Amino acid sequence: MKVSYFHVAAEVPEGINGPNGPDAAVVIDVLRATTTIAWALHNGAEAVQAFADLDELRAEAKSWPDEKRLLVGERGGSKLNGFDLGNSPVSVLPETVQGKRLLMSTTNGTRSLHKVREVSCVLTMALPNRLAVAQRLIQDQPQHVWMVGSGWEGTYSLEDSLAAGALAESLVASGATIANDEMQAALALWSQWKGNPEACLRIASHGQRLIGLGDHDADFQCCAELDKLSVVPMQVEPGVLRATSC
Ligand code: 3SL
Numbered sequence: 001m002k003v004s005y006f007h008v009a010a011e012v013p014e015g016i017n018g019p020n021g022p023d024a025a026v027v028i029d030v031l032r033a034t035t036t037i038a039w040a041l042h043n044g045a046e047a048v049q050a051f052a053d054l055d056e057l058r059a060e061a062k063s064w065p066d067e068k069r070l071l072v073g074e075r076g077g078s079k080l081n082g083f084d085l086g087n088s089p090v091s092v093l094p095e096t097v098q099g100k101r102l103l104m105s106t107t108n109g110t111r112s113l114h115k116v117r118e119v120s121c122v123l124t125m126a127l128p129n130r131l132a133v134a135q136r137l138i139q140d141q142p143q144h145v146w147m148v149g150s151g152w153e154g155t156y157s158l159e160d161s162l163a164a165g166a167l168a169e170s171l172v173a174s175g176a177t178i179a180n181d182e183m184q185a186a187l188a189l190w191s192q193w194k195g196n197p198e199a200c201l202r203i204a205s206h207g208q209r210l211i212g213l214g215d216h217d218a219d220f221q222c223c224a225e226l227d228k229l230s231v232v233p234m235q236v237e238p239g240v241l242r243a244t245s246c
Contacts, residue, residue, distance in 0.1 A: 001137065001176040002144050005164045005183040008108075008151035009115035017118050023142035025116035026133060026167065027124045029150035030159040031206050032087050033109025034233075035126035035223045036072070040092035040102055041243035042231040048072075048241045051105040052114040054080075061103055070097065073105040077206075077213050080105075090218045108150035113239065116148055122235035127163055127197060131227040132245065134170035144179070145171070147186075158189070158204035159223075162197060165190025166226070198224035 004022075006012045015021055028034055037048050046068075051057035054073075061071060071083040072092075079086030085096070087106050104110060116122055121142060125133040137145060147167065149160030165186035168178065178184050193200040201207045201224050210216040233241040 001141055001171065002179040003147065003168055003171055003176050003183055004144070004179040005147045005149070005161070005168070005186050007149045007156045007161065007182060008154055009112045009148060010154050012115050012146070012148055016116065022119055022144045022146035024121040024123065024137065024140070024145045025119040026137075026145060026147045027109070027112045027116060027122065027150070028126065028147060028160045028163050028167075029106070029109030029112065030126050030163045030223055031157075031201060031204070031210065032089055032219060032223055033104070033106040033150065034124040035089040035128060036087050036092055037104070037124050037233050037241060038126050038129045038229050038231055039089040039222070040072075040097050041233050041241065042229050043092055043094040044098040045092065045102050046099055047236070048102045048104050048233065050110040050113045050239050050241065051103065052111045054105055057103050057105050064101060064103070068099075069101045069103055072102045075107055077107075077210055088219050089222045108152060112148050112150045116146070117235065117238045119146075124233040124241060125163065125167055127166060127224060127226050128222070128228040129231055129233075130163065130166045131170060132230045132232050134167055134174075136232045136244070137171060138174045145176075147183070152206050152209075157206055159201050159206065161186040161189050162193055162200050166194070166197075169194075197226065
């Protein structure tokens with residue numbers, strides 16, 4: 001297995017389905033979309049359906065009875081008007097999400113998901129399910145894994161690179177090789193911060209943005225908690241993620 005990392009969707013090379021494309025894509029948005037997805041599926045959501053486009057989400061919402069779906073999303077870190085939930089992993093509690101389809105749109109994370117939706121195996125990963133995702137990849141042995149960060153509106157984010165490095169560490173320990181410099185740098189970042197990932201999340205520019213919006217202490221703790229969940233969110237049809245476990 002060889003592993004590459006792309007900081008944001010815009011850096012993902014063309015030809016994702018071509019001979020040089022990946023066998024598996026792992027989307028990462030530590031603050032906070034892929035952490036929220038992991039917790040929502042762990043807590044019993046039927047599925048998370050991700051939308052880059054809000055009009056498409058609203059159109060899909062019309063085909064679901066109100067009691068069977070929740071609208072989840074943010075722009076700029078704040079909950080969208082008329083939505084049931086924002087994008088906080090501590091809000092997707094079992095009593096709220098059990099059995100429901102979460103129709104979700106976020107500023108960056110769901111765009112990265114959209115970018116790789118044609119890849120035959122798409123997983124999402126955050127720090128709480130790092131080991132579970134690593135174990136799934138080690139078990140399935142895709143030849144080339146592309147990790148794709150979400151960043152912020154096309155720019156680099158520290159926390160997604162941190163998590164890419166955390167996942168790479170587990171894969172390299174099982175024999176994977178590093179395929180690009182971005183992945184090498186992410187590994188170095190992880191070795192710098194692995195003793196205190198929450199501190200890294202807090203100094204990151206998006207961490208600072210969230211702090212500026214108000215008290216997000218519970219989100220930071222939740223997003224920084226390593227290897228807590230066994231859930232592996234996997235795309236089962238374009239844009240739709242369901243829980244599988246390791
Ligand atoms: O950009 C995203 O997709 C979100 O995760 C951002 S936020 O943490 O909800 O502000």
